[in-house]
Amino acid sequence: xxxxxxxxxxxxxxxxxxxxxxxxxxxxxxxxxxxxxxxxxxxxxxxxxxxxxxxxxxxxxxxxxxxxxxxxxxxxxxxxxxxxxxxxxxxxxxxxxxxxxxxxxxxxxxxxxxxxxxxxxxxxxxxxxxxxxxxxxxxxxxxxxxxxxxxxxxxxxxxxxxxxxxxxxxxxxxxxxxxxxxxxxxxxxxxxxxxxxxxxxxxxxxxxxxxxx
Amino acid sequence: xxxxxxxxxxxxxxxxxxxxxxxxxxxxxxxxxxxxxxxxxxxxxxxxxxxxxxxxxxxxxxxxxxxxxxxxxxxxxxxxxxxxxxxxxxxxxxxxxxxxxxxxxxxxxxxxxxxxxxxxxxxxxxxxxxxxxxxxxxxxxxxxxxxxxxxxxxxxxxxxxxxxxxxxxxxxxxxxxxxxxxxxxxxxxxxxxxxxxxxxxxxxxxxxxxxxxxxxxxxxxxxxxxxxxxxxxxxxxxxxxxxxxxxxxxxxxxxxxxxxxxxxxxxxxxxxxxxxxxxxxxxxxxxxxxxxxxxxxxxxxxxxxxxxxxxxxxxx
Numbered sequence: 331x332x333x334x335x336x337x338x339x340x341x342x343x344x345x346x347x348x349x350x351x352x353x354x355x356x357x358x359x360x361x362x363x364x365x366x367x368x369x370x371x372x373x374x375x376x377x378x379x380x381x382x383x384x385x386x387x388x389x390x391x392x393x394x395x396x397x398x399x400x401x402x403x404x405x406x407x408x409x410x411x412x413x414x415x416x417x418x419x420x421x422x423x424x425x426x427x428x429x430x431x432x433x434x435x436x437x438x439x440x441x442x443x444x445x446x447x448x449x450x451x452x453x454x455x456x457x458x459x460x461x462x463x464x465x466x467x468x469x470x471x472x473x474x475x476x477x478x479x480x481x482x483x484x485x486x487x488x489x490x491x492x493x494x495x496x497x498x499x500x501x502x503x504x505x506x507x508x509x510x511x512x513x514x515x516x517x518x519x520x521x522x523x524x525x526x527x528x529x530x531x532x533x534x535x536x537x538x539x540x541x542x543x
Numbered sequence: 544x545x546x547x548x549x550x551x552x553x554x555x556x557x558x559x560x561x562x563x564x565x566x567x568x569x570x571x572x573x574x575x576x577x578x579x580x581x582x583x584x585x586x587x588x589x590x591x592x593x594x595x596x597x598x599x600x601x602x603x604x605x606x607x608x609x610x611x612x613x614x615x616x617x618x619x620x621x622x623x624x625x626x627x628x629x630x631x632x633x634x635x636x637x638x639x640x641x642x643x644x645x646x647x648x649x650x651x652x653x654x655x656x657x658x659x660x661x662x663x664x665x666x667x668x669x670x671x672x673x674x675x676x677x678x679x680x681x682x683x684x685x686x687x688x689x690x691x692x693x694x695x696x697x698x699x700x701x702x703x704x705x706x707x708x709x710x711x712x713x714x715x716x717x718x719x720x721x722x723x724x725x726x727x728x729x730x731x732x733x734x735x736x737x738x739x740x741x742x743x744x745x746x747x748x749x750x751x752x753x754x755x756x757x758x759x760x761x762x763x764x765x766x767x768x769x770x771x772x773x774x775x776x777x778x779x780x781x782x783x784x785x786x787x788x789x790x791x792x793x794x795x796x797x798x799x800x801x802x803x804x805x806x807x808x809x810x811x812x813x814x815x816x817x818x819x820x821x822x823x824x825x826x827x828x829x830x831x832x833x834x835x836x837x838x839x840x841x842x843x844x845x846x847x848x849x850x851x852x853x854x855x856x857x858x859x
Contacts, residue, residue, distance in 0.1 A: 371546040371588050393549040393590070396577070416578050417645060429618070429647040435574045436648065439549055440592055483644070490643065495622045498638040498778065503627040519778035520642025 376439045382407065383451030391438050397431075398422045400438035401448060409449040409478045413522070420521030423479035424448050430486035432520075449478035452485065460541070461485050464534035472525030480521045484535045487517045491539075509539050545586040552591050555754070559723050562752035564589045569754060571614055572648040574641075575657050582667060584674060598756055601625070607762040610719075613652035613755045617707065618643065620651055630760055631768030632787050636710035639772040642779050652755035655708055655718065655735065656747065659701035659805075660781050662686065672698045672743045680743075688837040689783065693829055694804040699743030700835075703736060703806050704781050710770060712807035713787040713799040717759045723752030729759075736806030743805070766791040767856040771848055772801070784841050786848050790856035794818050798849065800828060803841060821850035 374393045379386065382405060389404055398415075401407045401424070410433060413421030417435040424433045425447040453459030461481050464470070471477040491507050499516045500507045507513055514535050515528075523531065547566075552558035561567060566588030570576055579585040598612040601623050609630070611620060620626055621637035641649065663669045663681035670679035682690050682700050690700040711732050718730045730748050737746060749755070766789040774780040782802040790796035795817050799809040813827035825846040832842055 371548070373546045374548050376549055393547055394544045415581065417574060420642065420644060423644055430644050431648050432574070432644045435577050435645075437549075437570075437573060437577065437590075440570070440573065440594065442551070486643070495618060496627065496634065496638060497643075498635075500638075503631055503634050504624075516778050517643055520644045 378439045378442050380405075380438070380441055381443070381445040383447060389438065393437065393439055395438045396434050397424070397426070397436045397438045397441055397446070398433035401433060401446070407448050407450050411475055411478055413476065413479075418522070419476070419479075420483060421476050421479040423482040423521065425482055425486060428489075430483055447482070449481060452481065459485070460538050461534070464537045465531070468530045468534040468537060469527070470531040470534040471523070471527050476521060476523045476525075480518070480523065480531055483518055483521045484531070484538075487514060487535065488539055490517065509536075511536065514539075544580050545583060545588075547587050548589045550589070550591055551595055552593055553595050555596060555721050555756070556725070558591055558593055558596065558754055559721065559725060559752060561589070561591045562723055562754070567591060567752075569593050571650040572616070572653045574645050574649045575653065579658065582665065584665065584667065593754065604759070609760040611651050611758045611760065613650060613757055615651045617641070617646035617649045617651070617654060620707075621646070629763035630710075630714065632713060632770050632789060633707065633710040633760070633768075635768070635770035636706040636772075636785075636787060639770060639782075639785070640706040651707070651758055654705055655711070655755065655758070656749075657703070657705050658746070660704045661690065661701040664701060672739075673701065673746075674744075676742070676744050683835075686837060687835040689781070689802075690835065690838050691804050692832045692834050692838055692841050693808060694738045694806065695833065696739045696741065696743070698741050699739035699805065701739065701743065701805060702802055703804070705807075706770070706772060706782065706785060706801060708732070708736070709785055709787040709799050709801035709807045711758060711760075712809050713789060713797050714760055714764060716761070718755055719757040719759060720749065720753050721756050722750060727756070732758075732807070733809070739805045746805075764789050764797075766796050767859060769852050769855055771852050771855075773844055773848055784844050784848060786845070786852050788849075788852050788856065790817070790853065792859075794853075794857075796856070798824065798828070798852075800845060803829070803845065817853075821846055821853050824853075825849050 375390050376393050377390050379388055401410050410424055411421040413419035415434045417432040422432055422434040423430050426444050453462045461484050494506055496503050496507055497516045499512050568587035570590050571593055599614040600612045602610045604610055617637050621634045627634050663671050664673050669681040672680050680699055691702050716732045718735050721727050735748055769788045772782045772785040774782050785801035788798040797814050799807050810828050813824050816823035816827055
C-alpha cells in the first residue's frame with residue numbers, strides 16, 4: 331500500500347499550507363517591536379463597492395488590501411495571479427474601467443465603483459473567449475501561470491490599437507497604429523513569460539487580430 | 544506594509560486640510576508609491592486619494608499654451624492628438640517609459656514625483672541617505688552602473704528615473720501647485736527637481752502639503768522632436784541615458800539628458816554649440832562630470848546618442 335494514499339491535498343492546498351507555515355513562523359518576530367519605535371497604526375478597514383465581471387460586491391477591507399488581493403482572497407477569483415507583486419511581471423493584469431492595469435499596484439479602496447474584468451469574466455471553460463481559444467490552439471503557454479495576465483493584456487492590445495493609441499515602435503505618431511508583430515511585441519512587454527512562450531503568444535494574438543471583429 | 548487611514552478628497556480644500564494630518568501623503572496612480580509602501584521605504588500614516596479632484600483635463604489656453612491636469616494618465620497624455628502633433632518629444636518620452644499597464648494608471652504629477660531606482664535605495668538592509676538621512680551612500684564604492692555622472696554629491700549619486708520629465712525639461716514646462724494654505728504658485732520645471740547636495744532626501748521644490756495641480760506646456764516649439772532612449776532591453780526598462788531634443792532645420796535647438804543626474808539635465812549654454820556638432824555639445828553638457836569605473840561609459844554613450852539624434856534631425 332502506498333503510504334501517501336490518504337493524502338488528498340491539491341497542489342493549491344499545498345501552496346496555501348506552505349504560505350501559512352511561513353506566516354506563522356514570521357509572527358513572533360513581527361510582534362517584537364523595536365524599543366523606542368513610534369507606536370504602529372492599528373489596522374484600518376474601509377468599505378468599497380466593486381463591480382467584478384458584472385456582479386456588484388460590497389467589501390469591508392483593510393485599507394492595505396490591493397485590488398489583486400481583494401480579487402483573489404476576498405472574492406475567491408484566483409484566476410488573476412500574483413507574480414512579483416511589484417508591477418514588474420504583469421501576471422496580475424486585469425481590465426479596470428476598460429483599461430488594463432497591474433492589480434498588484436492598486437489599492438482596492440481606490441476602485442470605488444470601478445468595473446473590473448478578470449480572466450473569469452472574459453470566458454469560461456464551456457464558452458471560451460476567442461483569445462483564450464487562440465492561446466490553446468497556438469500553445470501560447472507552458473506552465474500557465476502568466477497566462478491570465480497575458481490574455482487580459484492581449485485582449486486590451488487589440489482594443490488599444492483600434493482606439494489609435496500609439497506605442498514606442500509606431501513610426502508615425504499621427505497615423506493609425508498598425509497591427510504588426512513589432513507593435514504587438516512592444517505592447518505585450520509588460521507581461522513576462524518565464525517559460526518563454528512568447529512566439530506562440532504572438533501567433534495567438536495575430537490569429538485573433540486577423541479575424542473580422 | 545504599515546497600516547494607514549484613508550480618505551477620498553473631493554475638493555482641493557479638502558485635500559489641503561487632510562494633508563495637515565501627521566504622516567499624510569497624496570496618492571493618485573499609486574504605481575510608485577504602493578511599490579515603496581510594500582517595501583516600507585514609504586510608510587504614510589494617512590493616504591489622501593486625490594483621483595476625485597477633477598484634475599484630469601488637457602486644455603488649450605487662449606495664449607496657445609497647453610495645460611495638462613495633474614491627474615491626466617500617461618497613456619492619455621501620450622495619445623492626445625495635440626500632444627502627438629505639437630509636442631512629439633513628450634509623446635515619445637512617455638511611450639518609451641514603463642509598460643501600457645503602468646502608463647494607464649500613472650499620472651502626470653506622479654511621474655514627476657517618481658523616486659529613484661537606485662538599487663541601494665530599494666535595499667533596506669543597506670545605508671542610503673535618501674531613506675535614512677545621514678546613514679551614508681552605498682552606491683559610492685558599490686555597483687554604480689546606473690548612477691549619475693553630473694550634479695551628484697558625496698551624499699548621493701542617484702538618478703531621476705523619469706522619461707517624461709526629460710521631455711518636460713526640454714520644453715520648459717511650468718509646474719502649477721496649490722499650497723496647504725490655499726495659495727497657488729508656478730514652478731519652472733528647471734527649478735522643480737533638486738540636486739542631491741547634502742539633503743538627497745529632499746527631491747523637489749514642493750513644500751509639505753503642496754499639491755501639483757497641472758503642468759503647462761509652452762506654445763508649440765518648432766523643430767524636429769526626438770526622444771532617444773538607450774537601455775539594456777528594447778522595451779520596459781529604465782534608461783541608461785536618454786536624449787530629448789528639438790532641433791530646427793538650421794541645426795539650432797535644445798537638448799536635455801536623462802539617466803545622467805538627480806534631475807533632468809539641461810545646460811542652455813551647451814545649446815549654443817549645436818552648430819559645432821555632437822562632441823562640442825556633449826562636452827559642454829557633461830563639463831565637470833565625475834564618473835565611477837562602472838558608469839564612465841555614459842559619457843561616451845551621451846556623445847554617440849547625441850550624434851545619432853542630430854543626424855536624425857538632419858534627415859527630418
